[in-house]
Amino acid sequence: MNKKRYGVLGGDLRSIKLAELIEEEGNHVNIYGFDNVGIDINFKEIKSIDEFIENSDIIVGPLPCSYDKETFNAPYHSGKIYIKEILKKIKDKQLFIAGKLGDEIVKFASLNNLRFFDLLEREEMTVLNAIPTAEGAIQIAMEEMPVTIHGSKAFVLGFGRVGETLAKMLNGIGAKTYVAARKHSDFAWIKSYGYSAVPINELGEHIKDADVIFNTIPHLILGKDILKRVRKDCLIIDLASKPGGVDFEKAEEYNIKTKWALSLPGKVAPLTAAGILKDTINNIVKEQEGLK
Amino acid sequence: MNKKRYGVLGGDLRSIKLAELIEEEGNHVNIYGFDNVGIDINFKEIKSIDEFIENSDIIVGPLPCSYDKETFNAPYHSGKIYIKEILKKIKDKQLFIAGKLGDEIVKFASLNNLRFFDLLEREEMTVLNAIPTAEGAIQIAMEEMPVTIHGSKAFVLGFGRVGETLAKMLNGIGAKTYVAARKHSDFAWIKSYGYSAVPINELGEHIKDADVIFNTIPHLILGKDILKRVRKDCLIIDLASKPGGVDFEKAEEYNIKTKWALSLPGKVAPLTAAGILKDTINNIVKEQEGLK
Amino acid sequence: MNKKRYGVLGGDLRSIKLAELIEEEGNHVNIYGFDNVGIDINFKEIKSIDEFIENSDIIVGPLPCSYDKETFNAPYHSGKIYIKEILKKIKDKQLFIAGKLGDEIVKFASLNNLRFFDLLEREEMTVLNAIPTAEGAIQIAMEEMPVTIHGSKAFVLGFGRVGETLAKMLNGIGAKTYVAARKHSDFAWIKSYGYSAVPINELGEHIKDADVIFNTIPHLILGKDILKRVRKDCLIIDLASKPGGVDFEKAEEYNIKTKWALSLPGKVAPLTAAGILKDTINNIVKEQEGLK
Amino acid sequence: MNKKRYGVLGGDLRSIKLAELIEEEGNHVNIYGFDNVGIDINFKEIKSIDEFIENSDIIVGPLPCSYDKETFNAPYHSGKIYIKEILKKIKDKQLFIAGKLGDEIVKFASLNNLRFFDLLEREEMTVLNAIPTAEGAIQIAMEEMPVTIHGSKAFVLGFGRVGETLAKMLNGIGAKTYVAARKHSDFAWIKSYGYSAVPINELGEHIKDADVIFNTIPHLILGKDILKRVRKDCLIIDLASKPGGVDFEKAEEYNIKTKWALSLPGKVAPLTAAGILKDTINNIVKEQEGLK
CATH class of the missing domain: 3.40.50.720 (NAD(P)-binding Rossmann-like Domain)
Known part of the structure; x- marks a missing residue:
């Protein structure tokens, strides 16, 4: 050039x-x-x-x-x-x-x-930015959890760019990786990459298994009903931009630890x-x- | 149901x-x-x-x-x-x-x-069909090559559903995986997944490294000029539907082994x-x- | 039971x-x-x-x-x-x-x-303890580095239990993983797992590529001569028990950031x-x- | 040199x-x-x-x-x-x-x-030879099975060099990988690498899940009692040198397809x-x- x-x-x-x-x-x-x-x-x-x-x-x-x-x-x-x-x-x-x-x-x-x-x-920028975002999220999880990510059950909500990148890295570290999505084609990719697929409308039935939840969906997905079923020792990391995907007040009421992590690329890398x-x-x- | x-x-x-x-x-x-x-x-x-x-x-x-x-x-x-x-x-x-x-x-x-x-x-069907297609392509490569896929330099042309699935599996077996694509966002994903990205218009400069080439692009991509630079001991597997992406006559003239593999899912699995x-x-x- | x-x-x-x-x-x-x-x-x-x-x-x-x-x-x-x-x-x-x-x-x-x-x-305990050790080391690297581990050149010195586990995780996150070892059979495994092998006696010639170095060898391996060739923006994390494998004084003199991380399992997980x-x-x- | x-x-x-x-x-x-x-x-x-x-x-x-x-x-x-x-x-x-x-x-x-x-x-030779052995075994499985390896439940018996290499590749293609072993330290490594561990003395209880079994243990491991529980549509590939690990006569009697694959490196690569x-x-x- x-x-x-x-x-x-x-x-x-x-x-x-x-x-x-x-x-x-x-x-x-x-x-x-x-x-x-x-x-x-x-x-x-x-x-x-x-x-x-x-x-x-x-x-x-x-x-x-x-x-x-x-x-x-x-x-x-x-x-x-x-x-x-x-x-x-x-x-x-x-x-x-x-x-x-x-x-x-x-x-x-x-x-x-x-x-x-x-x-x-620019599509390439959002794809590449998903890398430091995912790594930053994993860093937070490592810092906050009393167990290793390896062997943990990690739930990723959403299978967009950040969700896909995060799932790959979690799997690479050795987490049991679950991805919650809505579309059949997403389930197909989730299966293809070897993660466990969870239909988002059945999230409530599976969420009690989660040791850590990473949300990437930018609207309220972890509301009262689902939060009720989240274990108290589970960590929730919300990566979704405002208004976020977690009812933070309810989570606090239920004594569930949450982290709202925004703009990670510039902060962690x-x-x-x-x-x-x-x-x-x-x-x-x-x-x-x-x-x- | x-x-x-x-x-x-x-x-x-x-x-x-x-x-x-x-x-x-x-x-x-x-x-x-x-x-x-x-x-x-x-x-x-x-x-x-x-x-x-x-x-x-x-x-x-x-x-x-x-x-x-x-x-x-x-x-x-x-x-x-x-x-x-x-x-x-x-x-x-x-x-x-x-x-x-x-x-x-x-x-x-x-x-x-x-x-x-x-x-x-149905998007989910084409995504899932990419799995047996990719596995079938790998089976052919295993059968035809005198070396292991592990450690080989494998070029995947195209990063659609089959290309992405194939790259993942080749990498999983231990190939050095190169993906040729055209879009910046594809390069971003290729980098994110850890493969080597090759801009399709620079394919000619890199193709001599290939031990095996898997084409998934459904138009003539391996024509005379690029085939000239392919090593004689390289195997070409064309997965693209008709008219395919390889000038098979030229390839034969240059003594390069080719396989045109269509409808793999029904055949191999x-x-x-x-x-x-x-x-x-x-x-x-x-x-x-x-x-x- | x-x-x-x-x-x-x-x-x-x-x-x-x-x-x-x-x-x-x-x-x-x-x-x-x-x-x-x-x-x-x-x-x-x-x-x-x-x-x-x-x-x-x-x-x-x-x-x-x-x-x-x-x-x-x-x-x-x-x-x-x-x-x-x-x-x-x-x-x-x-x-x-x-x-x-x-x-x-x-x-x-x-x-x-x-x-x-x-x-x-107990062999199984040392193998399993390598998991939180490796994860703790990665957490430190994430916290201290201004770049992502993904895409970084990460050198692991030693291919014992911690070295092997660390190499796997770094690779899983997307680092370019180099492992320095001494034995031919270690090189064979390193190649088998797809990492780049560096003979430990040639470490000096390659170390300038490193963005981060994880040492697991419990004797002085990063002495004056090799430290001289380490880039100033490279991070060194020493996981070896006392006396450690890094000349920390020299490293400080050369302005290289070092972390001596011991007993990670109990601390990070x-x-x-x-x-x-x-x-x-x-x-x-x-x-x-x-x-x- | x-x-x-x-x-x-x-x-x-x-x-x-x-x-x-x-x-x-x-x-x-x-x-x-x-x-x-x-x-x-x-x-x-x-x-x-x-x-x-x-x-x-x-x-x-x-x-x-x-x-x-x-x-x-x-x-x-x-x-x-x-x-x-x-x-x-x-x-x-x-x-x-x-x-x-x-x-x-x-x-x-x-x-x-x-x-x-x-x-x-030479240890390095046996380690490296495990690569073409594993790939050859996978090729046979691909040729003989009516389903993809991706998504199949693959059992690897033994976690020596071939077992470890095979488990890695099967996992890399997307199989659900089970490894049967005897030692606690092997279980630790199997867990560390993310496969499912099966104690060899509990093999009989789990073998019915297998879509394909790869044996690497050089003595009779798949005898009458375990073969009885293997599904009829399961494929058994024996990689163990003579006398092998499978009661081939019983397997034939039970209508289970078996392949005894020896000296694969020279044959497949x-x-x-x-x-x-x-x-x-x-x-x-x-x-x-x-x-x-």
């Missing part, structure tokens, strides 16, 4: 790590939005936003792009960076890549004919997480080059 | 095996279309097609349903069984299930308000294959019961 | 947990040596040592049995319990089981015709560890019954 | 293959004992045995060395080659390597101060088998060089 000029704009420490990885591959990297980062970093921030944009072939925004739909998510910047102002300055020969753009930014970027890309829409971002950005850039 | 009356209509020995499995689960089974089967079977064929249909809640046709779009695929029947004639007799409280119906039969069945189902459209049919039919029947 | 009367004598909280597990299997359990345990436990301690011994078919001492060769290892007892005094009271129809007896205790027990058993001499003790004790008891 | 002069003396086609592999590594290779081989081979046989021995640093005899304790096992030679005559001509700077020497040859070689080595005594010989010979040669 030809060397490029990247501009990393805002974001947290993962963005700094990303900037380093991009530079290690021989690219030129500018940063903007870190005037207040407080630790030594290897980059000198460009003070002028215009100069920053002008000197970047690819502008990499934060992940998520914004919390208020108006300004970039730039926790290490002293001021506010208004999204629309920046987007207006980006030319159509440049690429704008960030995470979780949201309808409003997408609409504005489209109207301005930007070549923009949402990292969270920040370097791997940054590497996944970099690879995905590389894929986007290569595809765009291929179009020319 | 409530016991039912099944009518198995036409098909080959796998259909007989299927009839046995359905009966073993406590259902009543009629058969029709086997007056010339030539071996002892446990079923007495109903002579009247009207009686046969009348006494069946579920009519299970052959797989594939027809080779000529007009008559049922019934190699063990002395006469012809015309599809449309039969379909006209089926009532809307009955189910009609067969494999690979084709546009014409689908159209006719729709116009007649039949409740009909194509087994080959007929009982497993019949069991998959039965499970899929059970799923359809349960779903239809659930709708009521 | 017939129900028995067990006497658990001294030891730490793992011994209490062990007492509970033995009782859960329907046996009668006495304890002695916990008058100062400080937490609520389900057992009432027998005050008289004579009564305690008289009422026990099997006396289970601590693990290790003693730190001073004279008194039992009984950290939760207010007084001292002299080993020889106790052993003299044990009859030949009783069994005495403890861990790491040492030459002196063995000699005394032999002279007194005791039926005694050292848990640490106390319930599993107690279960392993129980199973091993059960095996001994069954074997002794079989002899009669 | 320095290049050497090898002399391959007698043996079957595997010895020819071995000669080729040794030559491919850059060594000089002479052969003797193939004047009647009947196929084109790349080597010109030295006609004079004295010249043959004189020009060989390492003399590689057949495997097994002899069937009559007197002459070499040389099926492709027109005359007889007397072992003692040859051994007398070998000098002490030369190495003599063959398989299964037997007491008499060992005694004679010792008296003559030969540096001789029995391949079958001759090239792998020759490679294992070569690697083992290399190890011996390297060790001897190291001694100087």
Whole structure:
């Protein structure tokens, strides 16, 4: 791949790590939005936003792009960076890549004919992110359980990317792995990979066997009725984004230990997480080059 | 599941095996279309097609349903069984299930308000069929290669259901497993499962490493240019349906051993294959019961 | 197995947990040596040592049995319990089981015709203990590394019980697993299981690839010369008992992060560890019954 | 390793293959004992045995060395080659390597101060040979069973080298793997690797579950009483050398299909088998060089 000029704009420490990885591959990297980062970093921030944009072939925004739909998510910047102002300055020969753009930014970027890309829409990134998510979940289980995962009965609720990756790793460590799913084709894959399949509507009948439950389904799946049947010495780890899949209040009432673990990749394996971002950005850039 | 009356209509020995499995689960089974089967079977064929249909809640046709779009695929029947004639007799409280119906039969069945189902459209069946397909392919490789699969470099072309299942099994036996694919998300899964990913457009650069190649891609992928680089002692097994993915003439010219292996499930594991049919039919029947 | 009367004598909280597990299997359990345990436990301690011994078919001492060769290892007892005094009271129809007896205790027990058993001499216990040891080591690696174990290059030094178990689990999570060993037969097994074999005398040439190193060899293996070649971002986890296999001072000088992790089973999975003790004790008891 | 002069003396086609592999590594290779081989081979046989021995640093005899304790096992030679005559001509700077020497040859070689080595005594060779043995056994199972190995209940009797290797591969393909063994430490490993352990003396109670049984124990283990409980549709593959572990007559009487599969490596993977010989010979040669 030809060397490029990247501009990393805002974001947290993962963005700094990303900037380093991009530079290690021989690219030129500018940063903007870190005037207040407080630790030594290897980059000198460009003070002028215009100069920053002008000197970047690819502008990499934060992940998520914004919390208020108006300004970039730039926790290490002293001021506010208004999204629309920046987007207006980006030319159509440049690429704008960030995470979780949201309808409003997408609409504005489209109207301005930007070549923009949402990292969270990239299938390969969600697949790869499932790896540190699964490993982080297993780390929590190891820390919290008085028994080994090896030999334990581990229930994985949901067979999406995280569920599938988690099931594979649990099995690899030696857990007796049960996967709860809804679709016949999921059952077929679960059988093919050698796990025990549990129809989600029969979860209540089997859940008492669980030593640890990993939920990946993003709606209430462990409600009162099922929690009642969970053993008191079972650990529940919820990996589902808000509102989560566990009635945490009821679980507490029933004295069941729960952990709600979100955004694991950046927490448990920040370097791997940054590497996944970099690879995905590389894929986007290569595809765009291929179009020319 | 409530016991039912099944009518198995036409098909080959796998259909007989299927009839046995359905009966073993406590259902009543009629058969029709086997007056010339030539071996002892446990079923007495109903002579009247009207009686046969009348006494069946579920009519299970052959797989594939027809080779000529007009008559049922019934190699063990002395006469012809015309599809449309039969379909006209089926009532809307009955189910009609067969494999690979084709546009014409689908159209006719729709116009007649039949409740009909194509087994080959069932995702769970294709996933489960990948298991005997993969095992059959491995059996052929074991028979034909002078070295063990363990330690060999095995290339799997394509990462669909068969490719994924095959890669898992090869890895499980101890092959060094390479998977050639095209999509970034496939590369992500290949990496996640620990195989080596090869972009399909770079296949030519890596193929000389292969001790055995399993193709699952149903169009010409191993043409002249790539075959030139395949080692003479490499075995190629093509699992892709017609027209296949290998230029067999060129391969012969280059003295490379090839095997075109189709319809493996019924050949290498007929009982497993019949069991998959039965499970899929059970799923359809349960779903239809659930709708009521 | 017939129900028995067990006497658990001294030891730490793992011994209490062990007492509970033995009782859960329907046996009668006495304890002695916990008058100062400080937490609520389900057992009432027998005050008289004579009564305690008289009422026990099997006396289970601590693990290790003693730190001073004279008194039992009984950290939760207010007084001292002299080993020889106790052993003299044990009859030949009783069994005495403890861990790491040492030459002196063995000699005394032999002279007194005791039926005694050292848990640490039981092969099955060391094999099973390798499981929580390996899992604990992996937990530490997950906690300390900024990357996932999946995809990392993990070096396991030594292919004994812990090395073999660790290699299997690392591979199961998706690490690229290298095992350093000395014997040709070990290389054969390493190859058979699909890991990469590194002759221990060539370790220096390969060690720079390592993202994490797990040492299981109980003598200095990672000395100055090899440490020099270890990458600064590599983590070293030493699982070898004293004196360990790492020159920790040199490692610190070279700025390499090290962890010396001993007695992992009791720390990371106390319930599993107690279960392993129980199973091993059960095996001994069954074997002794079989002899009669 | 320095290049050497090898002399391959007698043996079957595997010895020819071995000669080729040794030559491919850059060594000089002479052969003797193939004047009647009947196929084109790349080597010109030295006609004079004295010249043959004189020009060989390492003399590689057949495997097994002899069937009559007197002459070499040389099926492709027109005359007889007397072992003692040859051994007398070998000098002490030369190495003599063959398989299964037997007491008499060992005694004679010792008296003559030969540096001789029995391949079958090499642990690494038996470990590596377990790989083609296991794969060959699986191939037979695939060919003979009407169901897939995936999902089948496979019983492995014995947990030696072949048993362990076979269990791993069966598990890797997706079989439900049961291992019957006798020792507590074997049970520990079986549990550690995630298979189901069956105490050999309880085999009768579990054997009815088996879809396929692989025996590796070289004495009668599947006698009348256990065979009675084996299902009629179960396949038995005996891998144990004579007298084998199955009462074949009883099995036939009970209509149970059996296969006695011996010497699989050379049959199912001759090239792998020759490679294992070569690697083992290399190890011996390297060790001897190291001694100087």
